[in-house]
Amino acid sequence: MKLSAVLITKNAGPDFAECLKSLAFADEIVVLDSGSTDDTLATAQQFGARIFQSEDWPGFGRQRQRAQSYARGEWLFWVDTDEVVTEELATSVQQVIEGASKNRVFQVVRLSWFFGRFIRHSGWYPDKVVRLYRREEYGYDDALVHEKVHCPGADVGTLKGDLLHYTATDFADYMAKSVRYADDWAEERVRRGKAASLVSACTHSLGAFLKKYFLKFGILDGKHGFLLAVMTAYYVFNKYAALWIKTRR
Structure with a gap:
């Protein structure tokens, strides 16, 4: 298995279905849920995701570490439930994992939606964050919030295409x-x-x-x-x- 798309969820919200739809290019979708009470799990099942559940909440970093342990792909591509992968970005992901060397990670460029408008200034764009790496090489840190991929010494590349981030709709x-x-x-x-x-x-x-x-x-x-x-x-x-x-x- 080449590529696992991995998400952590809890009451994912209205953009979740569109998010999962945009991940159709992955070999598997892994969802680790922490107590959703809405239709999050039903939506994940609809798109064929492998679903796991946790009883407690250790913080974002450690929860992502747990989710990583369930993935089976050589490469992990992380997406949040309010993000949608564009076709250009999906193509870029598939291309880079075919010939990437060891100790190579890739960052995405997020374009964020804020109550009716994509924000292209304000320090929000280009918002670059590492989201693609080999499962056996790297993982997230232990931060409770604002967690990051811990990849010291890695060669960081930038994927083509935007990751649409619907961070503020309600x-x-x-x-x-x-x-x-x-x-x-x-x-x-x-x-x-x-x-x-x-x-x-x-x-x-x-x-x-x-x-x-x-x-x-x-x-x-x-x-x-x-x-x-x-x-x-x-x-x-x-x-x-x-x-x-x-x-x-």
């Missing part, structure tokens, strides 16, 4: 995820002995807005760019506020 879901990520970020910093103040929460939040809107040219994304900068500042404030709260227990 306001309530987006904000709930933002708060959850902020809490996970703070919990990880607490474990590392870090601390924060409310002053630092305010200064980091302001800095995040200025960087996103001006230095990263979010202003060129129009009203959506301004909204994104504000929400980024809100997220950063929540991260440091959560850290301050947790260290005062």
Whole structure:
């Protein structure tokens, strides 16, 4: 088996079917679910995925490590449930795995959708992230959130075509995820002995807005760019506020 498409899921959302449909080029689709209560598992079954379930939640990094252990392909291609593989990207994946040397990994270029518009500035594009590697060579780190493929010394190539990322389609879901990520970020910093103040929460939040809107040219994304900068500042404030709260227990 050459290629496994691997996903971790929980209540995957409205784009999941389109996501799985775009993975038809893979030899298998592996889904590790952590307690979905909607139609996630039924949708995965519909597209012939091999489904596994976990009782607990160890964090994103370790959950991806678990999912990797279920895959059978020589190569692993990681996709999130709100992402859709374009035809150009699918072709690129199939081409590179045929002749890639050892210690070779590949990053995708994500184009993210934000409440009605693809964002091409604001530091969001091109958003390059490693998603394709040999199963026996590399894997994800242990991070609770914002996990990355641990591939020191690897030769990193870039795949052709965009990975469409529908990260913001529902306001309530987006904000709930933002708060959850902020809490996970703070919990990880607490474990590392870090601390924060409310002053630092305010200064980091302001800095995040200025960087996103001006230095990263979010202003060129129009009203959506301004909204994104504000929400980024809100997220950063929540991260440091959560850290301050947790260290005062």
